[in-house]
Amino acid sequence: MTSECTPRFLASDNTSGICPEAMKYLLEANQADDLAYGNDRWTARAADRFREMFDFDCDVFFVFNGTAANSLALSAMGRSYHSVICHELAHIETDECGGPEFFSNGAKLLTSPGANGKLTPEGIEALVTKRSDIHYPKPKVVSLTQVTEVGTVYSREELLAIRAMADKHDLRLHMDGARFANACAGLNASPAELTWQVGVDALCFSGTKNGLAFGEAILFFNRDLAEDFSYRCKQAGQLASKMRYVSAPWLGLLESGAWLTNAEHANAMARYLSEGLQALPGVSLMFPTQANSVFVELPPHAIEALKTKGWTFYTFIGAGGARFVCAWNTTVELLDQLLADVKSVLE
Numbered sequence: 001m002t003s004e005c006t007p008r009f010l011a012s013d014n015t016s017g018i019c020p021e022a023m024k025y026l027l028e029a030n031q032a033d034d035l036a037y038g039n040d041r042w043t044a045r046a047a048d049r050f051r052e053m054f055d056f057d058c059d060v061f062f063v064f065n066g067t068a069a070n071s072l073a074l075s076a077m078g079r080s081y082h083s084v085i086c087h088e089l090a091h092i093e094t095d096e097c098g099g100p101e102f103f104s105n106g107a108k109l110l111t112s113p114g115a116n117g118k119l120t121p122e123g124i125e126a127l128v129t130k131r132s133d134i135h136y137p138k139p140k141v142v143s144l145t146q147v148t149e150v151g152t153v154y155s156r157e158e159l160l161a162i163r164a165m166a167d168k169h170d171l172r173l174h175m176d177g178a179r180f181a182n183a184c185a186g187l188n189a190s191p192a193e194l195t196w197q198v199g200v201d202a203l204c205f206s207g208t209k210n211g212l213a214f215g216e217a218i219l220f221f222n223r224d225l226a227e228d229f230s231y232r233c234k235q236a237g238q239l240a241s242k243m244r245y246v247s248a249p250w251l252g253l254l255e256s257g258a259w260l261t262n263a264e265h266a267n268a269m270a271r272y273l274s275e276g277l278q279a280l281p282g283v284s285l286m287f288p289t290q291a292n293s294v295f296v297e298l299p300p301h302a303i304e305a306l307k308t309k310g311w312t313f314y315t316f317i318g319a320g321g322a323r324f325v326c327a328w329n330t331t332v333e334l335l336d337q338l339l340a341d342v343k344s345v346l347e
């Protein structure tokens, strides 16, 4: 990127700012002192709001980021000598720098292929039955990402099939919900329909990608797994002393409904971009656009030319290609600029 061009951000929903609803509650929480370490009234209200929203009496914890959420949740779901089955493109495998293995004191990730970034019951069973000797880290957890790392979603039927396979082999089910809101929006499904009603034991729900500055919620539907979990958070440096500054913005998302409208907007922008890109000669999608990201193959010269024009996007995610991610504040105007630039660099 040359210095004279203004950077334009479609690299990730992590590049967006704080949405107005979250900011409103953040400023309200800042009007008065309150108790620390999650004992404040905002955190209690946010946890209760999650239980109402999911229609389930789950345990709720707040941490700073998604890697911590995944790593700590997984460390509570199995022992150090167990293994976690995940897709070969899973973020816990590719982008968390060994966090899940570190915080579980050694649990091994066993990866499985699968079309469109999705685990399959057959792929899970192949890893479970591959070996049964003492030298093989015993599979105990299945971790799936909803929305997947390549922008696809698991249907309820696919989730139920994975749950059935997990039951067959006494496995627990973790959901990396970095873009869970986008899955609810994309499938027009309720949070309950995509979690405990299909047998998810624990959900890591990202607020960061949904309009917060930071902040992830960990929901345990299998409450036995949450025993002493707050101590895990504290030991990992994930117990915020001023927790209200994490939980109050979350409450803003939940009480305003922005958690869903932000996701619906991001998904709609991705559909707009996807259709625009597909209309360009020589451009094809790598994966179906089912949530808020679009993956396309572009020639190297086009990638470099776009970056020179100030576009920021990743090329290392998933199976290569260029990933464009839309967020709560992505505009049609920005996407039209990208589409015009893609057209020009391909000519």
Ligand SMILES: Cc1ncc(COP(=O)(O)O)c(C=O)c1O
Pocket (backbone or CB within 6 Å): 014, 064, 065, 066, 067, 068, 070, 091, 092, 145, 148, 149, 176, 178, 179, 208
């Ligand atoms: C699918 C997925 N899971 C987990 C994470 C981890 O989040 P963080 O970068 O906040 O650690 C990300 C990244 O943002 C992600 O894309």
Ligand SMILES: C[C@H](O)[C@H](N)C(=O)O
Pocket (backbone or CB within 6 Å): 011, 012, 013, 014, 091, 095, 317
């Ligand atoms: C890939 C990167 O780690 C981040 N999770 C993102 O999706 O932007």
